[in-house]
Amino acid sequence: VETYRGFVFLSFDPDIVDLETYLAGAKEYLDLVIDGASGDIEIIKGTHEYGMAANWKLLVENSIDGYHAAPLHSTYFQYLASVGTDISAGITGVGLDLGNGHAVVEGDAPWGRPIANWEPSFGAEAKEAIEQIRADLVAKHGEELTHRMANTSRNLLIYPNLIINDIMAVTVRTFMPTAPDRTEITAWQLAPRTELPLLRERRLDNFLTFLGPGGFATPDDIEALEACQSGFNSGGIEWNDVSRGMARTPQQSDEEQMRTFWRRWSEQIETESSTQRRSK
Amino acid sequence: MTTSEANAVTTPLTAIENVERPQVEDLLFLEAQLLDEWRLDDWLELYTEDARYVIPATDTPNGDPNRDLVLIDDDRPRMQSRVDRLNSRKAHREYPHSNTRHMVTNVQLGACERGVLPVTAAFAVFRFRQGKSVYYVGRYLLELTVADGRLRIQSKRVELDLTALRPNYDVAIIL
Numbered sequence: 265v266e267t268y269r270g271f272v273f274l275s276f277d278p279d280i281v282d283l284e285t286y287l288a289g290a291k292e293y294l295d296l297v298i299d300g301a302s303g304d305i306e307i308i309k310g311t312h313e314y315g316m317a318a319n320w321k322l323l324v325e326n327s328i329d330g331y332h333a334a335p336l337h338s339t340y341f342q343y344l345a346s347v348g349t350d351i352s353a354g355i356t357g358v359g360l361d362l363g364n365g366h367a368v369v370e371g372d373a374p375w376g377r378p379i380a381n382w383e384p385s386f387g388a389e390a391k392e393a394i395e396q397i398r399a400d401l402v403a404k405h406g407e408e409l410t411h412r413m414a415n416t417s418r419n420l421l422i423y424p425n426l427i428i429n430d431i432m433a434v435t436v437r438t439f440m441p442t443a444p445d446r447t448e449i450t451a452w453q454l455a456p457r458t459e460l461p462l463l464r465e466r467r468l469d470n471f472l473t474f475l476g477p478g479g480f481a482t483p484d485d486i487e488a489l490e491a492c493q494s495g496f497n498s499g500g501i502e503w504n505d506v507s508r509g510m511a512r513t514p515q516q517s518d519e520e521q522m523r524t525f526w527r528r529w530s531e532q533i534e535t536e537s538s539t540q541r542r543s544k
Numbered sequence: 545m546t547t548s549e550a551n552a553v554t555t556p557l558t559a560i561e562n563v564e565r566p567q568v569e570d571l572l573f574l575e576a577q578l579l580d581e582w583r584l585d586d587w588l589e590l591y592t593e594d595a596r597y598v599i600p601a602t603d604t605p606n607g608d609p610n611r612d613l614v615l616i617d618d619d620r621p622r623m624q625s626r627v628d629r630l631n632s633r634k635a636h637r638e639y640p641h642s643n644t645r646h647m648v649t650n651v652q653l654g655a656c657e658r659g660v661l662p663v664t665a666a667f668a669v670f671r672f673r674q675g676k677s678v679y680y681v682g683r684y685l686l687e688l689t690v691a692d693g694r695l696r697i698q699s700k701r702v703e704l705d706l707t708a709l710r711p712n713y714d715v716a717i718i719l
Binding site: 308309310314316338339346347448453465468469471480484486 | 611
């Protein structure tokens with residue numbers, strides 16, 4: 265058991281490397297999420313404990329997928345448009361292999377973020393508070409890093425089953441398979457420990473309208489993943505094509521982040537099972 | 545129009561203080577019926593313009609939606625967005641819709657205060673879709689008021705007895 269900035273990690277591997285080595289390139293992104301949320305963070309009381317009838321690896325793909333949002337979650341984007349959010353710019357950005365199976369997609373946020381990206385639906389009274397947060401972040405971290413903290417979103421996978429999505433709010437999500445086609449999902453909300461009640465309310469609204477078992481998006485993700493599981497169960501599918509973006513610098517809408525996960529998974533599972541086969 | 549629908553819609557009311565349990569039950573039974581028939585626009589009409597619909601997280605039944613993470617925290621505009629979403633063909637989890645059955649019982653009226661009547665009721669909601677069966681059990685905490693001569697719901701808080709939504713997947717339906 266080791267901790268990094270309040271996150272507790274556990275491994276049963278007797279040969280596990282130390283945590284910072286394990287985290288590799290993901291450390292920088294954890295720092296970005298935590299420092300962007302004032303550096304002094306908490307997990308808000310209240311847990312989303314739900315499930316799906318699909319393989320856990322499908323949720324890894326879904327959680328860091330950059331291109332399903334617009335078509336799958338059109339009802340959410342319609343909601344955003346109805347509260348006055350300009351979503352015409354869409355989502356653009358990059359997908360990165362962070363080493364050891366960790367990966368991230370990072371891009372311009374089409375939604376308002378309680379960390380210094382004001383949005384008409386937040387209300388005029390929140391504007392001043394958000395400008396102050398932004399000024400504080402610039403003083404502490406400089407303009408460039410502040411832009412990333414405030415105006416970009418990131419979906420981070422810490423291999424194998426920790427997701428930290430710093431999107432319209434910050435969710436920390438982990439999941440455990442209980443069967444090949446059954447997954448238990450547990451999700452929390454991360455926020456600055458001392459946050460103005462006004463901004464905390466905007467943050468909670470932001471989270472709930474998209475995320476969680478009662479949100480305007482997550483139930484449709486579950487539906488899509490269960491539909492994929494049914495497809496895989498049909499027995500006719502030999503390959504899942506995740507080659508998008510292999511011949512260019514991977515974009516946020518490419519599949520580099522999925523390949524990163526699957527390469528590491530394949531390295532661990534397939535190498536170990538072939539070793540076991542040899543030893544028999 | 546069913547009897548409960550007729551009673552809830554047509555009987556003019558002047559004061560919340562005069563409301564008795566049968567009238568409250570008519571309203572709650574009508575709500576259950578409208579939800580089960582997926583008449584969501586009609587369902588929304590049972591609520592006041594300043595209504596709120598809240599479902600706390602399963603591990604924090606006393607959760608405060610202004611401070612804690614809950615499952616659902618809708619004000620009236622978001623209730624409208626939820627209805628619009630569920631009415632569309634793009635709410636994939638609910639297209640096609642689940643068959644649901646909302647059961648409401650053990651209706652108890654509290655003491656009326658400042659024009660608001662607190663009500664508690666036990667509920668069980670069954671949901672069936674694509675061969676899957678799930679249920680939701682708990683209690684409703686309601687605040688009723690009289691608006692435009694009709695009994696209306698100002699606040700509905702759904703406290704689940706479930707300790708997790710593990711066999712239930714999600715709460716994409718309205719409880």
